[in-house]
Amino acid sequence: MKLRSHLAGRREAAGERAWRRLPGRAGGVLLAGALAAGGLAACGTSAAGSGPVTLFFYNAPDVSGATAQDAKACTAQSHGKYVVSYQQLPLASDGQRQQMARRLAARDSSLDILGLDVTWAPEFAEAGWILPWTGPNLQAATHDTLAPMLDTATWRGKLYAVPDNANTQLLWYRSDLVKTPPKTWAQMISDSEALARQHKPHLIEIQGAQYEGVTVWFNTMLASAGGSVLTPDSKNVSLGKPAITGLSIMKRLATSVGADPSLDVQMENDNRLAMESGTAAFELNYPFVYPSMKADQPQLFKHFKWAPYPQTVAGKPARVTIGGTNLAISRYSRHPQLAYQAALCLRNTESQLRNAIVGGLPPTLVSLYSNPKLFAAYPFHADILHGLQTASIRPRTPLYQILSITISHLVSPPGGIDPVSTERQMVSQLNQGLQGKGLIP
Amino acid sequence: MSDTARAEVSTAPVTTGRRRRAPLSEGARSERRLGWLLCAPAVIVMIAVTAYPIGYAVYLSLQRYNLEFPNLVKFVGVSNYQAVLTSPFWWHALVVTVIITVVSVAIELVLGMLLALLMYRTIFGRGTVRTAALIPYGIVTVAAAYSWQYAWTPSQGYLSAAFGNAAPLSHTGQAIGVIILAEVWKTTPFMALLLLAGLALVPDDLDRAAKVDGANAWQRFTRITLPLIKPAILVALLFRTLDAFRIFDNIFILTAGGNGTGSVSILGYDNLFNALNLGIGSAISILIFICVAIIAVLFIRGFGTAAPGANQGGR
Numbered sequence: 001m002k003l004r005s006h007l008a009g010r011r012e013a014a015g016e017r018a019w020r021r022l023p024g025r026a027g028g029v030l031l032a033g034a035l036a037a038g039g040l041a042a043c044g045t046s047a048a049g050s051g052p053v054t055l056f057f058y059n060a061p062d063v064s065g066a067t068a069q070d071a072k073a074c075t076a077q078s079h080g081k082y083v084v085s086y087q088q089l090p091l092a093s094d095g096q097r098q099q100m101a102r103r104l105a106a107r108d109s110s111l112d113i114l115g116l117d118v119t120w121a122p123e124f125a126e127a128g129w130i131l132p133w134t135g136p137n138l139q140a141a142t143h144d145t146l147a148p149m150l151d152t153a154t155w156r157g158k159l160y161a162v163p164d165n166a167n168t169q170l171l172w173y174r175s176d177l178v179k180t181p182p183k184t185w186a187q188m189i190s191d192s193e194a195l196a197r198q199h200k201p202h203l204i205e206i207q208g209a210q211y212e213g214v215t216v217w218f219n220t221m222l223a224s225a226g227g228s229v230l231t232p233d234s235k236n237v238s239l240g241k242p243a244i245t246g247l248s249i250m251k252r253l254a255t256s257v258g259a260d261p262s263l264d265v266q267m268e269n270d271n272r273l274a275m276e277s278g279t280a281a282f283e284l285n286y287p288f289v290y291p292s293m294k295a296d297q298p299q300l301f302k303h304f305k306w307a308p309y310p311q312t313v314a315g316k317p318a319r320v321t322i323g324g325t326n327l328a329i330s331r332y333s334r335h336p337q338l339a340y341q342a343a344l345c346l347r348n349t350e351s352q353l354r355n356a357i358v359g360g361l362p363p364t365l366v367s368l369y370s371n372p373k374l375f376a377a378y379p380f381h382a383d384i385l386h387g388l389q390t391a392s393i394r395p396r397t398p399l400y401q402i403l404s405i406t407i408s409h410l411v412s413p414p415g416g417i418d419p420v421s422t423e424r425q426m427v428s429q430l431n432q433g434l435q436g437k438g439l440i441p
Numbered sequence: 442m443s444d445t446a447r448a449e450v451s452t453a454p455v456t457t458g459r460r461r462r463a464p465l466s467e468g469a470r471s472e473r474r475l476g477w478l479l480c481a482p483a484v485i486v487m488i489a490v491t492a493y494p495i496g497y498a499v500y501l502s503l504q505r506y507n508l509e510f511p512n513l514v515k516f517v518g519v520s521n522y523q524a525v526l527t528s529p530f531w532w533h534a535l536v537v538t539v540i541i542t543v544v545s546v547a548i549e550l551v552l553g554m555l556l557a558l559l560m561y562r563t564i565f566g567r568g569t570v571r572t573a574a575l576i577p578y579g580i581v582t583v584a585a586a587y588s589w590q591y592a593w594t595p596s597q598g599y600l601s602a603a604f605g606n607a608a609p610l611s612h613t614g615q616a617i618g619v620i621i622l623a624e625v626w627k628t629t630p631f632m633a634l635l636l637l638a639g640l641a642l643v644p645d646d647l648d649r650a651a652k653v654d655g656a657n658a659w660q661r662f663t664r665i666t667l668p669l670i671k672p673a674i675l676v677a678l679l680f681r682t683l684d685a686f687r688i689f690d691n692i693f694i695l696t697a698g699g700n701g702t703g704s705v706s707i708l709g710y711d712n713l714f715n716a717l718n719l720g721i722g723s724a725i726s727i728l729i730f731i732c733v734a735i736i737a738v739l740f741i742r743g744f745g746t747a748a749p750g751a752n753q754g755g756r
Contacts, residue, residue, distance in 0.1 A: 098714050105508050105717075127509045209611075210699055262595070265611040398509040402716055439528045439708065439725075440716045441701075 053082045053335050055342050059115030060096060060325070061088040066351075066359035074345035082338045084113075084346070093117055093212070097401075104129040104330060112333040113343050116161055116326045118152040118393070119400045122234075125155040126398035130328040132158040137340045148391040149364050153326045155396070161326035163364035164347040165355055168320045168387040169220070170380060171307045172275065172283040172290075174300070177201060181307035184314045185221075185249045188282055192258030195281055203280035204253060205271035208263035210412040215394070215404045216321045217284075218411045221246030223319040223392030224312035229403065229430070230395045237430045239423055246312055247411070247419040254414035258282075264413035276300065284309065286323070287380060288360055306380050309387065322391035324364065362388065402433040405440050495730070501723035508717035521724035531725070533701060534708040535732075541617065541704065542685040545624040549681060550674070552625065553632030560633065561640045578630040586694035589623045593695075610695060616702045623691045628684070632677050639673025640666070671744075679740045683733055705729050 052075075059067055071084040078084075089096040100114055104124070116124060124130045133141050141162040142150060149163035171188075173181050177200055182188035188204060195202035207213030219229065227242025253259055260266060260274060268285055275283040276297045283289065293301045309318040327343040329336050345351065352363040357377050362384050368374060369385040378384065395403050406429045410422055432438045465473065505517045525531045556574055563570045577585070592598040595608045609615035643666055651661045667674075689706040692698060698707035709729060713722030 094715060101508060101717055102714070123509050128511060262608065265608060405715075438524055439530045439712055439721055440718075441530045441533075441698075441703070441708075441711075 052078070052080050053338055055082050055084050055112040055333075055335060055339055056087055056110055057084050057113040057115075057342070057346065058087045058089055058100060058111055059113075060093075061091055062359060064359040066355045069354060069358075070346050070351040073350065074342055077345060078338075078342070082335070082342055084342050089115070100124075101127075101129075104332065107332050109330075109332045109334050111330045112335065112339040113346070114328045114330055115164065116153075116328050118149070118322060118324050118326060119404070121153045121160045121326055121328065122155040122396050123398040123400060124328060125158075125160040129331055130160050131331050131333075131336055132160055133162065133340070134158075137344070140344050144365050144367050146364050146366060146388050148322045148388065148393055149324060149326070152322065152324075152393050152396065153328075155398075161328035162343055162347055164325045164327050165352065165359075165361035166322060166324035166364045166388050167286055167362055168322060168384060168391055169284050169286055169309055170383055170387065171309055172285060173305055173307065174201070174281050174303045175305045176303040177281045181305070182282075182310055184311045185253070186314070188310050189253060189256050189258050192281060193256065196257040201279050201281050202258060203260045203274065203282075204258040205260060205266070205274050205280045205283035205285065206253070206263070207267055207271065207284075208254070208260075208412055208414050209265045209267050209270075210408050211267065212404060212408065213267055214412040214414070215407045216323070218246060218250065218407055219321045219392060219394050220309065220318065221249060221312050223321070224309075224316065226313070226316065228392075228395075229407070230397060230434075234395070234397045235434070237427050237434070239427055239430075243423045243426070244419045247417050247422055249312060250411060250414045251417040251419060254417070259415075264415070287362065287378070287384065290380070291360065291377075306383060308383055317390060319390055319392040320387050322388060322393055324362075397434070399433055402440050403430055406430055406433055409441055498723045498726050498730075501719050502727050504720050506719040508719065517720070521720045522728070524721060525724050525728060530708060531705070531728075534703050534705045537617065537702060538686060538688065538704040538706075541621055541624065541688055542682060545621045545628075545685050546678065546681050548621070548625050549629050549632045550678065552629045553636055553677070556629060556633035557636035557640055560637050574633060575630045577627050578634075580627070582627060582690045583694055585627055586623060586691045589619065589691075590695050593619055611700060613701045616696050616700060620688075620691055620695055620702065623695065624685065624688065627691070628681060632681055635677035635680070636670065636673055639670030639677075642673070643669045675740065675744050679737065682736055682740070686733060686736060687729065705732070 057071060062068070068086050071086040075083045089099055096115075097117070097120060100111065100116075101124075103111060104127070114124075114130065116130075121130070125132075138159055141159060145163050146166055149166050150159065153159055153161040153163060171181060177195055178191055182191050192202045192204055207217055222229065222239070222243050225242035225245040227240060227246070228238045230236065231238050254263060260271075260280070262270070266274075268288075271280075271283055271285050272289045272292055274280050275285075275289065276293060278297075278300060290304070290306075293304045309320045311318050327347060329339045329343060333339050347364070349365060349368065352365055352368055353371065353373060355361045356363050356368070356374055360377075362378070363369070363374075366385070366389075369381050374381055394400065397403065407426065410426050410429070411417060433440075502521055503516060503518060504514060505521075506514050560567070560571050560574060590610070592600040593607075593610050595601045595606045601607050601609075607615075609619050647665050647669075648661055651665050656664065687706055688704050689710065692702060692704055692707050693710075696702045698704075698711065703711070705725065706729065709722055709725035712718050712725060716722070
């Protein structure tokens with residue numbers, strides 16, 4: 001339903017590629033970690049002589065098989081200390097969050113490692129459901145890791161989860177229709193109008209339905225104009241002029257000939273299908289569209305090119321909203337120290353490379369972007385890395401769900417935006433949400 | 442015990458509502474005690490599974506209680522109710538719920554009556570007709586809702602294609618229409634079944650006598666059949682109104698409450714499980730409980746003696 005559903009699609013598309021065996025460079029690191037954890041294993045069942053401890057790893061369903069392979073590889077690398085048991089959460093992200101929240105609120109000790117969407121760490125941390133990362137674990141978690149991803153997993157100055165995979169949108173365009181990709185939104189809309197006058201495919205594909213995706217679009221427009229939803233201390237609403245600038249462009253697109261007639265109900269997958277059907281010239285979407293276009297429309301694929309996300313304000317590079325997954329350790333886990341080790345293994349170089357190639361999910365380890373093994377599957381790796389390094393994050397607060405629902409209700413349908421009054425309404429409704437009062441629609 | 446008292450007890454009319462309190466005999470008393478003992482397990486189970494959760498929900502509804510903020514839990518009196526009752530989201534959801542309830546129950550009553558008459562009058566293949574009519578009611582609501590959802594999805598569903606690739610689930614009014622359609626399709630057989638039970642109670646002699654007196658079919662239906670099956674109609678209406686007011690699964694699958702199509706139950710669910718706000722969510726649940734109680738009371742008061750639960754002879 002929400003952001004995560006397309007992850008499955010991406011993994012599925014990429015899953016068709018055969019998995020190649022990769023050298024276990026991180027094996028040594030892990031062995032050292034496992035030795036360090038040796039003393040703690042005493043509290044595990046292994047000390048009682050009943051075999052390795054089982055660690056339950058709850059994450060989004062992954063049809064590509066990469067996550068299951070990660071679990072198997074990490075079990076093998078633990079040398080009998082633990083067995084990672086991969087438990088699939090529901091497909092829709094709301095369902096994933098609800099299941100984990102419900103069980104953690106009940107102090108369920110059968111969850112050890114939790115796959116969290118980038119927007120959940122503050123909530124889980126504030127509720128006291130997940131453990132902070134400290135000492136050598138913290139060092140291992142932050143080394144070589146994308147800074148904006150660490151930002152999403154940080155709450156009240158402490159790191160509460162380790163980034164596993166990241167994601168960002170690029171501008172995808174038809175090079176047979178557009179010679180040079182537009183640099184700004186204004187250029188893109190006028191390019192689209194010019195194509196429409198020539199009766200050529202001209203639509204601009206973006207997520208306009210009333211859901212998380214439209215919140216992401218708004219956040220990208222706002223951050224690219226130099227603003228943010230909340231003040232840095234997450235206590236007050238910021239918005240202001242940059243929000244009005246962003247909202248004006250969203251409204252302008254929605255009322256131009258470039259808008260898809262079904263903009264108001266479109267999500268990532270609808271945009272992909274529209275682009276593949278040949279009616280669109282531009283698409284703002286995640287890289288899963290690339291292997292999909294290659295498989296579905298080889299003719300169009302020849303002209304299917306990418307460029308950095310267009311700028312909101314000319315001359316100011318866009319700051320695209322980051323997506324992805326962080327791994328956290330449950331406070332009610334019976335084996336937290338082993339769980340830290342296992343989580344680090346599940347996101348080590350080997351696992352991330354496998355997830356990128358087999359599962360189609362961009363890594364969070366910066367050095368992987370210069371690994372030639374990644375290039376075949378990610379010809380756009382340089383643009384992705386640049387997008388991720390300059391990414392913006394969604395409002396960091398335990399009340400994120402409430403804020404996101406409020407925002408998506410105000411900016412969708414995008415044609416209904418009135419920049420000044422929408423901004424004003426948003427300020428007052430978000431303030432109410434931050435006080436934890438009132439209802440969500 | 443005097444003879445007069447004994448006589449009074451034995452001659453007390455069985456049909457009057459309240460009996461005069463009379464001292465019970467030893468045997469009657471022990472029988473009553475045995476009766477209570479036999480009921481006790483059921484009563485205890487009922488208290489455990491209904492009274493306790495309801496009581497706990499009332500308790501939660503008086504707290505500020507967000508799962509994300511375990512340290513901020515405190516007693517806030519009725520302020521959660523104030524927040525709900527002053528929120529436009531609650532009133533919007535209530536209006537949507539009432540529209541869905543009234544429209545779907547009205548359509549179901551008419552269609553259900555037609556179906557019941559059809560099933561009652563059918564001479565051949567009675568069993569087949571009745572079974573066929575009951576199929577929608579036998580299908581799991583969520584499964585049926587998914588098939589409606591696919592049917593109305595543009596470029597996938599046959600219904601969407603039949604209406605020029607329409608996307609009714611993305612428009613508030615049309616989506617509510619689709620929800621009502623799904624409800625009606627699903628529960629008309631239930632309505633028909635209850636009405637059929639009523640029709641079976643109408644003596645054939647009366648119908649024939651009216652025919653002899655020259656009453657036409659419509660007159661016989663409105664003057665003979667309807668008054669006689671009024672209790673069955675009331676039971677059917679009460680059950681369906683209470684059910685329809687608590688509508689959740691159809692909406693959850695079809696629109697998940699998007700675009701202003703959420704019922705009060707969806708609102709309660711979202712606030713409880715999405716916002717993890719136990720205080721507000723419980724307050725919404727209690728308000729739904731009160732609404733349901735009001736509907737039940739209105740039905741029983743409004744329809745007087747014919748209502749289910751009223752004494753047979755009246756007072």
